[in-house]
Amino acid sequence: MPALSTITRFYGAAQVAALDRRVIDEFGIPGFDLMHRAADAGFQALCGRWPEADRLAVVCGPGNNGGDGFLIAARGLASAMTVRVWFPGNPERLTGDAHRAYQAFMRAGGVLTDSSAEALADADVAVDALLGTGLGRPLAGDFLAAVQAINRAGEQGAGVLAVDIPSGLDADTGAIWGEAVRADVTATFIGAKLGLVTGAGPAHAGEVTLHELEAPDRAYADMPWLASQPDDTWLAAALPRRRRDAHKGDHGHVLCVGGNTGMGGAARLAAEAALRVGAGLVSVATRGGQAAAMTQARPELMCRDMTAAADLDALLDRATVVAIGPGLGTDNWARDLLERVLMSDRPLVVDADALNVIAENRPPARDNWIITPHPGEAGRLLGCATADVQADRPAAAAALAERYSAMAVLKGAGTLIADRRGELWVSTAGNPGMAVGGMGDLLTGTIAGLLAQGIDPATAAVAGVCLHGRAADRAAADGERGLLPSDCLAPLRALANPASS
Template sequence: MPVHPTSRHLHTVEQLRVIERAALLALGISGPELMRRAASAALSSLRRHWPQVQHLCIHCGPGNNGGDGFLLGVLAHEAGLQVELVALTPDSHGEAAAARTAWESLGSRVLLWNEQARLPDVDLHVDALYGIGLNRAPEGLPAQLIEAINRSGCPVLALDVPSGLDADSGNSFGAAVRAAVTVTFIAGKRGLHTGHAADHVGVLELATLGVPEAVCAAVPADACLLTVDSLPPRDRYANKGNYGHVLVIGGDHGMAGAVHLAGESALRAGAGLVSVATRAEHVFALNAARPELMAHGVDGPQALAARLESASVLALGPGLGQAAWGHALWLTALDANKPLVLDADGLNLLAREPRQFSAPTVLTPHPGEAGRLLGVTTRAVEQDRFAAARELARRYHAVVVLKGAGSLIADLDGRLDVCPWGNPGMATGGMGDLLTGIVAALLAQGCSAWQAACMGVGLHARAGDRAARQGERGLLASDLLAPLRILGNGMTGYEREHD
């Protein structure tokens, strides 16, 4: 059964149920046959990732995900593996009941999980407890079993969705399986690519189970994964005026680093000119550190107005602060009604004084800032990142980048893309400032707000992954600047080293 790394098209659970029903009709097969195909794909994944495994334990819930597990047990037994099977309940529901009977007909026993039960000593655990059907926190014995699996020290293969993880939102309800590999079935699930999923999915594979691509295409995807993208090569007859003028506004007392990072990343992402409007005390240091930045001291709105006239795109917020100086610059910049990237304290001020945007605008909140913009808690944002990103775009008439593991990009029409790159080393100061500069530079070079946000998020995350090859811990925001230039030119790195 073919297994693919993943699919760009991501669906909700409701959509997946529609697809599954259509698949059975298109293939002319029964539910048990589709279950058998899932079990076969799971065995293939198991053999590919752990070819030396001889002894495994499969954990089965009462529904169809458990049925996949029972049939995997049958196939693994027939392949000569030693299989232990743990069940949550004495009976299985619906089509899973026949799968359980097939396992028991081999003369194999089922260990019923209870408070006194202990996990068998095996090489690998398989999670077939809940799949996409869970929409609440596991409690009692199921939660205890999940925690025992996680403590076992053995790798885990999850079938379809790691149990305890919401396939729609990526939110972890409570106890949730931490898988080394997840083989998901038929079509991509959007929740496996964002939020808490990063700590639970492991390596993700898609087994389509022979379902025709047209069946999935008939149900429009709720979201899509970003693809690798960069701007085309530049015309030979070009000058700096062709690539826009970004004005970075911010850097209150003690925060020169924020505007420095945003400005330099705008340069490395290809803006023709980059100016910085900041506190006068920072100008000397900025000129010394990066002379290509045109640094200007501005003491208020009148001084900023002169800088706004020549700018084509604004990057507003890095180190801006929310005191009188920052607030005055914020108001003046927004009133200019120019293409804009708004981040950091620019977003916090927007939460205090909401407005909708008519010029192309990209907002780049982290979950805390998103919560303030929506008037909800950070936890509420994380419980459904997809809904939060879409509501922000609708409320503020802007393209929104909701940052975090599996960053989301949403627009006013409900379109949403998910970033599949990035790493926890990027959870450090200055990374957001870099993203602001990158997106602003792409706007300045003629991208739409949607294009700039999608390409900017992708370049930023991929540069972070490239920089993290030397280790995630200790990664600095400025470490991304060199790989950003390589990736922004559509290069792999090999060309640069061997030209």
Template sequence: MNGHPLHTIAQVRTLERMAIDALRIPGDELMRRAGAAAWDQLRLRWPGARRIAVLCGVGNNGGDGYVVARLARDEGLDAVVIALGSPREGSEAARAHADWCARGGAALPPDGQWPQADVYVDALFGIGLARAADGAARNLIEKLNAVAAPVLALDVPSGLDADTGFASGPVVRATMTVTFIADKRGLHTGVAADVAGDVVVDSLGLPKEIHANESCDTCLLDTAMIAAVLPPRARDGHKGRYGHVLAVGGDHGMGGAIRLAGETALRTGAGLVSVATRAEHVTAINAARPELMVHAVSGIQELQPLLERASVVALGPGLGRRAWGHALWHAAIAAGKPLVLDADGLNLLANDGVALPAQAVLTPHPGEAARLLGVDIEAIARDRFAAARELARRHHAVVVLKGAGTLIANPGGDIAVCPWGNPGMATGGMGDALTGVIASLLAQGFDAWGAAWTGVALHARAGDVAARDGEAGLIASDLLGPLRRLRNNFAAA
């Protein structure tokens, strides 16, 4: 899998151990490199800063912080350290603390007077915290979150789980995070979207060869990865080459949902798009978007010929869970066509675990994922990676777990993380639009895995383009213009 690799804590610790054992780089040297990398980023981002306050824990993350404080003092800045406690005697962090003290530095107690600073540095825990911060650490995090000045987090904002992106207690809200050796997957989903700030990765000068034998099954999507799978169309292309999407849904009062799915399928390149919906919606959809072939469907007898002509089915937007929607749902899945299942299509699946077609994409939000797995929403939030993988395994399908840092998982255990999207997209109709985008790509020849991560990227990036006019008030149809532009030139948006 291409893209930017993301690592677990265990994988990063393995790389660190290889650097120490195989490359003969002492742990002290890695700590000095980490502190220097953070200091370089601080000076680059905030060149006018003259007062630096560093919050140091007792472990290696705190040791990195002592290096930052020492470097600040060496350059003539006013640097102060607030220490949770003393590092373990003989540890690398203890030696970094000794170097700081040798420069005339002192460590203020956590309950002392709060220092004023131009930049604060979070070096409390990094990846070393496996529980909610409490006591003095909790108080320091809460004080840090109350300051108006920027915050630089070292490796991971303290309180954030670097594996899952979940915070079980208070977490530092960083303006910027400098993470060391390799990128951590927990920095790109869940709570991390709100607390990590800008993430910068520094390899600490370790050679690329150190990654040669690692197995990394999680990646962060990037522009090059998406642009590479969206080449220009052949000059002799015709509509039959780009597939026929059938969008099924739109029970009473929900015609807008199925129209959005159909229209985004067109805007992202499907050759033909049909809509199967309630009779009451046909006139309105035809008037608003005549390119959609809209059919009044009262039951499976009228749906069947449409299924036979389609190459892909988008099932769920506005479908409802009443008899009409349930009957169409069964018939559409039984057709065995490549399938995108969303909204009430997922809620029906949670109640009736039928086998899905070989090329199927499920697009749950956390609430729908919780129903499919029979757990509560907090369980999904605690480990979005595990939830996405389990859904993909259980249903033998590609799964798009929506939310901040959307995850795309396949049954083999691979996960792609989307770096795009914004809070303005938390509005009705956005999921319906995504369903149409993914179905369109399936119709154009992508397999379920490729259609899912490419579709998520197009949809999220279109949301970011649309949000240039502001996030509040963004609606799903605002994505239609950006989707077309991005489908034709993803890198230029």
């Protein structure tokens, strides 16, 4: 894998708290100065998104997140906005920098309202500065009521700005603690939080802006992080230009196994994706009667009808990589083919129904495969409910990699990729238009096509996920609704050639 020298690092609540403390203790930047910097960044994000806003509502909590909110409210007053602030309980019981921020707001002429509903009435913009990253239990009482009131204001047309993280969203996992604020913009500070970009995070965070508050680079030097996302430089290194004397044999032979009765399209999508990212040869082993039609539709594919599992042996001998699962089904034909593939020593990319069969009867250990489950399939592989997977996606991805000794790709909003050592990557590419049948098949073929070209499994999995999501984003230029997996094939080819673009 190319060196991850140019990446976005995503942290959890504990790491960000440690960074914050390090900046204060080791680099001598007072916490109140950091709070003012956060308020400046938050207010700039607010004005940038809603430049005509006049009526500002700020919901402040009892910690430093609330302190940020009080200072944002003071900046609103200084800009001649009508500002209403709600705080649960007695603000005089605030301590430290949060109390100093409250006092600054009061000195600026601020007043508090009696309820969050009163503060939010007729607001142009609602600011969520309620809870921050420290939440560890479901919302209740005044906090729950405040979150619900902010969301109602958003539904009625107010803009919603979350300070650091939407209240109710877990900073580490992207899970929801009962309910969470649905923000249009989240101004996050010091370090990017993994929970903002995976699970429910994208739906609740909206547009995310990161402000490091002028923290010194040295503060981040040896701080561990939860996940990383490579950038264009990394992707270009992973997908270098080809030698001028290259031939098809240099770029591998992908065998796609699947396409049971009525599901030939799934296998074809996977096979075409493998071709579009540069595999030299692609064969398809499919259900009897479908091979001729598939070859006619895409003559570059070498398609064979499989009447018995033994028919697969000659194809396995020639394959560099096997992709199995798209349209495979779970009948005896499918199970026999999967058993034959698992007996081979070829590197595998395994998806869809193949994963469901594997979940029923765990196969012998192997170390040369990539599994690509969606949350439902991941739950079956781990013996838990889909909700349990979504409650802690990073832990689920790591558990899949460990249990199956595989590179594990946990699909969904903020797809996660985990290896057996516990290293985690995330992709923020992709859009809701991808919620359509066949997108997973496209990813299977993309990863298999990269793996066939001699790219190592970790790089193939991470690069494949990034290419897949970016291709869908390009294809969604005409709208997310109605996006088809086949729409992504042309942009997939372009993106797989970063050195040429």
